[in-house]
Amino acid sequence: xxxxxxxxxxxxxxxxxxxxxxxxxxxxxxxxxxxxxxxxxxxxxxxxxxxxxxxxxxxxxxxxxxxxxxxxxxxxxxxxxxxxxxxxxxxxxxxxxxxxxxxxxxxxxxxxxxxxxxxxxxxxxxxxxxxxxxxxxxxxxxxxxxxxxxxxxxxxxxxxxxxxxxxxxxxxxxxxxxxxxxxxxxxxxxxxxxxxxxxxxxxxxxxxxxxxxxxxxxxxxxxxxxxxxxxxxxxxxxxxxxxxxxxxxxxxxxxxxxxxxxxxxxxxxxxxxxxxxxxxxxxxxxxxxxxxxxxxxxxxxxxxxxxxxxxxxxxxxxxxxxxxxxxxxxxxxxxxxxxxxxxxxxxxxxxxxxxxxxxxxxxxxxxxxxxxxxxxxxxxxxxxxxxxxxxxxxxxxxxxxxxxxxxxxxxxxxxxxxxxxxxxxxxxxxxxxxxxxxxxxxxxxxxxxxxxxxxxxxxxxxxxx
Numbered sequence: 001x002x003x004x005x006x007x008x009x010x011x012x013x014x015x016x017x018x019x020x021x022x023x024x025x026x027x028x029x030x031x032x033x034x035x036x037x038x039x040x041x042x043x044x045x046x047x048x049x050x051x052x053x054x055x056x057x058x059x060x061x062x063x064x065x066x067x068x069x070x071x072x073x074x075x076x077x078x079x080x081x082x083x084x085x086x087x088x089x090x091x092x093x094x095x096x097x098x099x100x101x102x103x104x105x106x107x108x109x110x111x112x113x114x115x116x117x118x119x120x121x122x123x124x125x126x127x128x129x130x131x132x133x134x135x136x137x138x139x140x141x142x143x144x145x146x147x148x149x150x151x152x153x154x155x156x157x158x159x160x161x162x163x164x165x166x167x168x169x170x171x172x173x174x175x176x177x178x179x180x181x182x183x184x185x186x187x188x189x190x191x192x193x194x195x196x197x198x199x200x201x202x203x204x205x206x207x208x209x210x211x212x213x214x215x216x217x218x219x220x221x222x223x224x225x226x227x228x229x230x231x232x233x234x235x236x237x238x239x240x241x242x243x244x245x246x247x248x249x250x251x252x253x254x255x256x257x258x259x260x261x262x263x264x265x266x267x268x269x270x271x272x273x274x275x276x277x278x279x280x281x282x283x284x285x286x287x288x289x290x291x292x293x294x295x296x297x298x299x300x301x302x303x304x305x306x307x308x309x310x311x312x313x314x315x316x317x318x319x320x321x322x323x324x325x326x327x328x329x330x331x332x333x334x335x336x337x338x339x340x341x342x343x344x345x346x347x348x349x350x351x352x353x354x355x356x357x358x359x360x361x362x363x364x365x366x367x368x369x370x371x372x373x374x375x376x377x378x379x380x381x382x383x384x385x386x387x388x389x390x391x392x393x394x395x396x397x398x399x400x401x402x403x404x405x406x407x408x409x410x411x412x413x414x415x416x417x418x419x420x421x422x423x424x425x426x427x428x429x430x431x432x433x434x435x436x437x438x439x440x441x442x443x444x445x446x447x448x449x450x451x452x453x454x455x456x457x458x459x460x461x462x463x464x465x
Contacts, residue, residue: 007060007062008021008039008040008062008083008084009021009023009040011056011060012040012042012053012056012084015042015044015049015052015053015056016042016043016044016045016049016053020042020043020044020045020090021040021041021042021043022040022041022042022043022085022087023039023040025037027041028040028041028085030070031065031067031070031073031085031087032073033065033073033074033078033079033082033460034073034074034077034078034079034424034427035078035424035425036078036079036082037082038065038082038083038084038085039062039083039084040083040084040085041067041084041085041086041087042084042085042086042087043087043089043090044086044087044088044090044091045090045091046091047091047165047167047173047204047205048173050086050088050091050167050173050202050204051167051171051172051173052171053084053086053171054086054167054168054169054170054171054201054202054455055170055171056171057083057084057171057455058169058170058171058453058455061453061455062083062084062455063079063080063081063082063083063084063455063456063457063458064083064084064085064086064202064455064456064457065079065082065084065085065086065198065456065457065460066086066088066139066143066198066202066203066457067085067086067087067088067140068087068088068089068108068109068136068137068138068139068140069089069111069132069135069136069137069140070140071131071132071135071136071140072132072136072140072144072146074421074424075144075197075420075421076197076420076432076433076457076460076461077427077432077433077459077460077461077464078424078427078459078460079457079458079459079460080458080459080464081458081459086202088108088109088137088139088140088202088203089109089137090109091107091108091109091110091204091205092107092109092110092111092137093106093107093110094106094107094110094115094118095107095205096179097118097119099122099124099210102124102209102210102211102212103162103179103207103208103209103210104119104126104207104208104209104210105179105205105206105207105208106138106205106206106208107138107139107204107205108137108138108139108140108142108202108203108204108205108206109137109138109139110137110138111135111136111137111138112126112128112130112133112136112137112138112141113133113134113135115138119210120213123212123213124210124211124212124213125210125211125213126160126208126210126211127148127150127151127153127154127155127160127211128141128148128157129148129149129150129325129329130146130147130148130329131146131329131330131331131332131333132330132333133329133330138206139203139204139206141157142157142161142164142193142194142203142206143193143194143195143196143197143198143203144195144197145157145194145195145196145197146332147377147381148329149245149246149248149286149325149328149329149377150245150246151377151379151381152244152245152246152247152377152378152379153243153244153245153246154211154245156194157194158191158194160208160209160211161177161190161191161194161206161207161208162177162178162179162207162208162209163175163176163177163178163179163190163206163207164176164177164190164193164203164204164205164206164207165203165204165205165206166190166193166200166201166202166203166204167201167202167204168200168201168450168451169200169201169450169451169452169453169454169455169456170451170452170453173204174189174201176188176189176190177190177207178207179207192446192450196461197457197460197461198456198457198460199447199451199456199457199458199460199461199465200446200447200450200451200456201450201451201456202456214245214288214289215288215289215290216288216289216290216291216294217245217286217287217288217294217318217321218286218287218288218294218297218298218315218316218317218321219284219285219286219287219315219316219320219321219324219325220283220284220285220286220287220297220298220301220313220314220315220316221275221276221282221283221284221285221312221313221314221316221324222282222283222301222305222308222310222312222313222314223276223277223280223281223282223283223310223311223312223313224280224281224282224283224308224309224310224311225280225281225309225311226281227249227251227281227355227358227359228355229281229283229308229309229310230249230250230281230282230283231249231354231355231358232308233283233304233305233308233310234247234249234283234351234354234378235352236304236307236308237285237301237304237378238351238378240300240304242287242297242300244285244286244287244297244378245285245286245287245288246284246285246286246325246328246378247283247284247285247377247378247379248283248284248285248328248375248376248377248378249281249282249283249284249354249358249374249375249376249378250276250281250282250284250373250374250375250376251281251358251362251372251373251374251375252277252278252279252280252281253278253371253372253373253374253385253387254276254282254331254373254374254375255276255277255278255282256278256338256373257327257331257334257335257338257373257385258271258276258327258334259271259276260334260338262333262334262337262338263327263330263334265337266326266330266333266334266337268322268323268326269322269323269326270323271323271324271327272314272316272320272323272324274312274314275314275316275320275324277311277312280311280312283305283310284324284328285301285378286321286325298315301313328375331375331383331385332344332383332421335373335385335387336421338385338387339371339387339388339389340388340389340390340391341388341390341391341395341396341399341423341426342385342386342387342388342421343385343386343388343399343403343419343421343422343423343426343430344383344384344385344386344419344420344421344422345361345382345383345384345385345386345403345406345407345417345418345419345420346381346382346383346384346417346418346419346420347361347381347382347383347384347406347410347415347416347417348380348381348382348410348415348416348417349380349382349410349413349414349415350380350413350414350415351378351379351380353380353413353414353415354376354380354382356409356413357376357382357409357410357413357415358374358376358382360405360406360409360410361374361382361384361406361409362374363405364401364402364403364405364406364409365384365386365402367402367405368398368399368401368402368405369398370386370387370388370398370399370402371386371387371388371389372384372385372386372387373385373387380415384406386399386402386403391423396423396426396429399422399426399430400426400429400430403419403430403431404431407431407434407435408435411435416434416435417434417435418432418433418434419431419432419433419434420432433461433462433463437462437463440462440463443461443462443463443465444463444465447461447465
């Protein structure tokens with residue numbers, strides 16, 4: 001047993017009880033991050049226990065990585081050190097919920113899917129319908145910063161997280177924001193925790209604004225001969241009075257992903273036949289409202305699709321829409337299951353520049369002999385999945401070339417790109433966090449303030465901080 005392991009074993013049971021400290025190597029394998037296994041995993045049940053654990057880790061210079069359902073531990077760079085996995089799943093209470101005020105406070109380890117049921121009893125929901133939805137936790141979702149198809153209408157977590165309680169790298173329990181929509185408690189420091197991958201501290205609880213559930217909803221899919229047609233449909237909708245909940249452009253490669261074995265395992269229900277085509281680009285959208293509103297959307301969408309020369313147009317009802325939506329939501333895990341070395345890029349550009357970004361992504365993938373698929377959200381965020389058939393050195397070199405070309409193209413379009421998912425052994429050869437950033441010095445200062453001892457998930461974030 002290493003000195004760090006002996007130190008951990010001697011103190012952590014005093015904080016949480018021996019039954020909630022995991023030392024067995026077989027069980028610790030479930031907490032691995034890019035091949036690195038912790039010396040122990042600990043399962044606290046309160047904010048006070050978390051603070052004590054982090055204080056102990058800081059005093060002993062032990063590296064800590066907070067975990068939830070462990071669905072997104074593959075994001076970011078490999079950690080430089082990893083001594084303690086801080087399993088948050090015992091903190092799973094709904095602290096406060098006021099349906100009349102549309103506000104909710106919940107602990108970080110609460111399952112998002114279970115929370116949907118709690119809110120559904122009051123015909124409300126959170127627009128955090130994110131990848132790995134059936135398993136992921138509130139804290140893990142916020143720390144990873146992943147988005148949802150509903151971003152088109154509701155925005156990201158930054159738009160409806162009202163406040164947060166967290167433990168800093170010094171073991172200090174801190175609060176930011178509040179529990180009400182109108183809050184004047186000062187700087188929104190908690191928003192720094194969103195997408196930080198646990199490198200600034202441990203999210204303990206989150207306060208949300210909730211939303212009324214839709215009266216009724218439908219989906220619409222129009223397929224086109226080329227990307228210009230699908231993007232033109234998006235532009236027509238953006239200029240209209242319509243306010244859809246979701247809008248995505250799907251490349252032809254997505255059809256194979258969404259009808260394959262991985263999608264059948266991950267998605268819910270069978271995909272309706274002939275909705276997508278392996279030869280055509282697709283415009284997809286979800287919308288909600290009363291019967292008259294749904295009819296207005298269908299009429300306007302069909303008119304636009306016909307004017308733009310769509311090959312096919314399909315309305316998805318209560319039976320066919322959920323499987324289609326779940327596949328859009330689960331695009332990332334489906335793509336990761338489709339290749340032994342799937343590498344997923346996230347590109348952000350202005351919506352008007354998506355045509356150029358998608359064209360460059362296609363050129364880079366095909367010139368490097370890589371299969372690919374892309375899903376572009378209507379607000380200008382594009383997910384590009386590169387799907388090499390092998391995990392060998394030649395495939396790694398082709399992926400490195402393609403990702404470098406796509407990142408450079410995004411920069412020329414005044415955009416930005418990252419590589420959230422890639423094989424762990426390839427990460428040293430890839431620009432995981434994109435091109436060098438002008439605000440890196442400020443990011444280092446923030447890291448130093450929140451985590452002065454450098455023990456929180458060291459190395460996983462931009463520039464290895």
